[in-house]
Amino acid sequence: MTDTPRLDPERTTKRQRTLAALADAGLELFERQGYDATTVGQIARAAGVTEMTFFRYFAAKEHLLLDDPYDPVLIVAIAGQPRADPPFLRAASGVRAAWRALPEPEAPMIRRRVRIIAQTPALRGAMWRSTGNTERAIVEQLVADGATPGVARVAAASVLAALVAGLYSWAEGEDASLADAIEDALDVIVVRR
Amino acid sequence: MTDTPRLDPERTTKRQRTLAALADAGLELFERQGYDATTVGQIARAAGVTEMTFFRYFAAKEHLLLDDPYDPVLIVAIAGQPRADPPFLRAASGVRAAWRALPEPEAPMIRRRVRIIAQTPALRGAMWRSTGNTERAIVEQLVADGATPGVARVAAASVLAALVAGLYSWAEGEDASLADAIEDALDVIVVRR
């Protein structure tokens, strides 16, 4: 769901710099004064750029926090689950595997983002809409492996909900490991064998 | 989560009439031209009223569709579950019981609303934010009955996600019974005994 308008791959580097400047400025301002109280204009100015330019990098204010490129990994992980298992279990195990494979160093940044999201009702909604894409992808995979669409949708939705809830809880704390938090969340829902 | 500014209970009836007019006009316009393409001004005009007045009845455009007074029933139902069961099961059974108790005649109206929501990404997000309140209430109840906050949050979130997913599937069709659809959705997640 990234919407950086990448026209010509690797033409310049200026683009990457302003992108980083905007992302940094946004995250800092959100943390300092809250998401709702922060204006797109403020972020742009802090990054030494115009409001218009902001929207050339992020289609919406919320996209500053909701750019997740994690979907493909997840799908592969789910596809790798044993077909004999019911869809719900396959989805859960896939999510477990995918997040266990996430590089540790990313955790702190994820934590900062998730914290802001958890604190902002508008963003919690946006988060869910964002996972809508992930959900669709999971459903596709489950159906391809023989599940009913209705069943697949419920399985995907509830597993993702557990994941997100786990992320929120994890982000509140300081020391817990991301992978462990996800494991614990999924254990609430799935009967471990 | 109703935000009709009810100042003096049962003082007049004009209020109820304009409220109904706005709700009807909104639903019809949404169905005819889509949610995003429908302007609050249009709804207001169709109801013979000013845009400003609309916002005196609904705090936001989305509230036309997301006014659910079902929470209290749900909480009672969850509280009535056997404490011996794990939180996840208690939440699921509570939801099941609550929706089984819903009066049949309400179904068609719910279907119209859910259909619009399901078709509109922005509303899917809003829907989730709206269930946030329900989620909080469920978590409170589960914790009061001895669950860990972390566990309770995951349980509540995933059960609600299953419920919503079930609602979306149900709304697509024409004839299925609401209660049955919810049952089926929850069966995907919970191991029935």
Added chain:
DNA sequence: CTCTAAATGTTAGTCACTAACATTTAGCGC
């Protein structure tokens, strides 16, 4: 039928976001 509170209207403004068009600047080939 009156009189007050409730209901509605008016005006003006903010913020997220879009579109069309003008201008600068960065970095490639030379």
Added chain:
DNA sequence: GCGCTAAATGTTAGTGACTAACATTTAGAG
């Protein structure tokens, strides 16, 4: 280093959701 072009940014103007302060009408309790 230097020019040239495409990429990056800016400008202006506008829409739609929503808020606030204040003025006006109207409905209905007495």
